[in-house]
Amino acid sequence: MATAAAGALSLLWGWLWSERFWLPQNVSWADLEGPADGYGYPRGQHILSVFPLAAGIFFVRLLFERFIAKPCALHIGIEDSGPYQAQPNAILEKVFISITKYPDKKRLEGLSKQLDWNVRKIQCWFRHRRNQDKPPTLTKFCESMWRFTFYLFIFCYGIRFLWSPLSSGLYYYYIMELAFYWSLMFSQFTDIKRKDFLIMFVHHLVTIGLISFSYINNMVRVGTLVMCLHDVSDFLLEAAKLANYAKYQRLCDTLFVIFSAVFMVTRLGIYPFWILNTTLFESWEIIGPYTSWWLLNGLLVILQVLHVIWSYLIARIALKALIRGKVSKDDRSDVESSSEEDDGTTCTKSPCDSSSSNGANRVNGHMGSSYWAEE
Numbered sequence: 001m002a003t004a005a006a007g008a009l010s011l012l013w014g015w016l017w018s019e020r021f022w023l024p025q026n027v028s029w030a031d032l033e034g035p036a037d038g039y040g041y042p043r044g045q046h047i048l049s050v051f052p053l054a055a056g057i058f059f060v061r062l063l064f065e066r067f068i069a070k071p072c073a074l075h076i077g078i079e080d081s082g083p084y085q086a087q088p089n090a091i092l093e094k095v096f097i098s099i100t101k102y103p104d105k106k107r108l109e110g111l112s113k114q115l116d117w118n119v120r121k122i123q124c125w126f127r128h129r130r131n132q133d134k135p136p137t138l139t140k141f142c143e144s145m146w147r148f149t150f151y152l153f154i155f156c157y158g159i160r161f162l163w164s165p166l167s168s169g170l171y172y173y174y175i176m177e178l179a180f181y182w183s184l185m186f187s188q189f190t191d192i193k194r195k196d197f198l199i200m201f202v203h204h205l206v207t208i209g210l211i212s213f214s215y216i217n218n219m220v221r222v223g224t225l226v227m228c229l230h231d232v233s234d235f236l237l238e239a240a241k242l243a244n245y246a247k248y249q250r251l252c253d254t255l256f257v258i259f260s261a262v263f264m265v266t267r268l269g270i271y272p273f274w275i276l277n278t279t280l281f282e283s284w285e286i287i288g289p290y291t292s293w294w295l296l297n298g299l300l301v302i303l304q305v306l307h308v309i310w311s312y313l314i315a316r317i318a319l320k321a322l323i324r325g326k327v328s329k330d331d332r333s334d335v336e337s338s339s340e341e342d343d344g345t346t347c348t349k350s351p352c353d354s355s356s357s358n359g360a361n362r363v364n365g366h367m368g369s370s371y372w373a374e375e
Contacts, residue, residue: 017044021291022217032218042171044216050175054182061146061183069142076246078138086128091115096129135192141245143192148238150180155231161224170220177227178211196313203306210299217292225275226300233263260314267307276300 019028032043074080086092091114095103103111103126108119115122154177161170185204188197214223240255279297287293 023292024287024290042174042215042218042220046171046175047178047212047215050179050182053175053179054186057176057179058183058187061187064146064149065142069145070138072145073138073141073245078141078245080138081136084128084131086125086132089115089125092122092125092129096126101126101130137245140192141242144238144241144245148235148242151231151235151238154180155228155235158224158228158231162228170224173227174211174215174220174223178208178215181207181211196310199306199309203303206299206302206306210296210303213292213296213299217296219279219296222275222279226271226303229266229271229275233259233266236262256318260318263314264311267304268311271307272304276304 017029023029070080092111095107095111100107103122108122111117111122112119117125154173158173158177161167161173181204185208188200188204194200210226211223214220214226236255236259240252240259243249243252243255276297279300283293
C-alpha cells in the first residue's frame with residue numbers, strides 16, 4: 001500500500017511539474033539548471049518558502065499596527081474611540097435589522113408618525129446606527145499605514161532589479177511580494193470590509209498566480225515590471241488615506257490627484273501597451289505559445305480588466321467629489337459623506353442639516369476627499 005501511495009505521489013508530482021505544461025518546445029528542466037555563478041534560474045521549490053514567510057509578515061503587521069501605527073495615530077490627534085452610539089429604539093432597530101438600513105421617504109414618514117419623531121431625527125438615527133457597524137478611524141489609519149509602509153519599501157527595494165539579471169536580491173523581492181499577497185489573501189476576511197471586496201479577492205488570486213507562474217516559468221522580468229507598476233500607485237493611495245484620516249484635506253486632495261494620474265498612466269498606458277504587448281505579441285513571435293504561456297497571459301489580461309474597472313471607479317469617485325463640492329448647503333445635508341458620519345455628534349438641532357464653517361470648507365474648498373477615501 002505504501003508503494004502504491006508513493007507511486008501515486010510520484011505521478012502527481014510529475015504531472016505538476018510537466019515540461020509540456022511549463023516550458024516551450026525543445027526546452028527541459030535540465031536546461032534551466034543553474035550556471036556556475038551560484039544564482040541560476042528560478043525553481044518551483046523556491047515558492048515553498050512563501051508560506052512561513054507570509055505568517056511572519058502577518059505577525060510583523062500586528063506588531064507594527066500596535067506599537068508604531070497606533071502611537072502615530074494618537075500623536076496626530078486620532079482618537080481611540082468607537083463611533084457614536086445610536087439611541088436605543090426597538091422599533092427602529094427592528095426595521096434596521098430586518099427590513100432596510102436605508103429607509104425611503106415613504107417609510108421615514110410612516111416611522112415619523114409611529115414614533116412621533118420628525119423625519120430628520122429618524123434619518124440621523126439610521127445614520128448613527130450604520131456607523132456603529134463601521135470600524136473606527138484609528139483602525140483604518142493603522143491598516144493604511146501598514147500597507148503604505150510595505151508598498152513604499154517594496155517599491156524602493158524592487159525598482160533596482162528592473163535592469164539587473166537574476167540574483168539573490170531578486171529572489172527575495174519575489175518571495176516577499178508573494179508572501180505579502182498570501183497574507184492579504186487570508187487577512188482580508190478580518191480586515192475592513194470595503195465595496196470592492198470581491199474585486200480585491202479576485203485581484204489577490206490573480207496576483208498570487210501571476211507571481212508564482214512568472215517565477216517558475218522564468219519570466220521574472222515581466223513579473224518585476226508588473227509588481228513595480230502596481231506598487232508605485234498603491235503607496236500613493238494609502239498615503240492619501242492616511243492624510244484623510246488625519247484630516248489633512250489639502251494634502252489628501254493633492255495625493256489623490258497624483259495617485260489618479262499615476263494609476264491611469266501605469267495601468268492604462270504602460271501596462272497594456274508595453275507589458276501586454278510584449279507578453280502577448282512579441283513573445284509569440286520569439287518562442288511561440290505553449291500551455292503555461294496561455295495561462296500566464298490569461299491572468300495578465302484579467303488583471304487589465306480589473307485595471308479598467310478600478311479606473312472607472314476612480315473617475316466616478318472623483319466626479320462625484322467634484323459635484324459634491326458644488327452642491328448647496330441644503331443639498332449637502334442629505335448627502336452622507338464619511339466626515340459627517342464619523343463626527344459622532346448628537347442629532348439635536350443640526351448635525352445632519354448643517355455644517356460648521358470647518359465642515360463647509362472641507363466639502364466646498366476641496367474635492368470631497370473624505371468621500372472618495374471611504375469609497
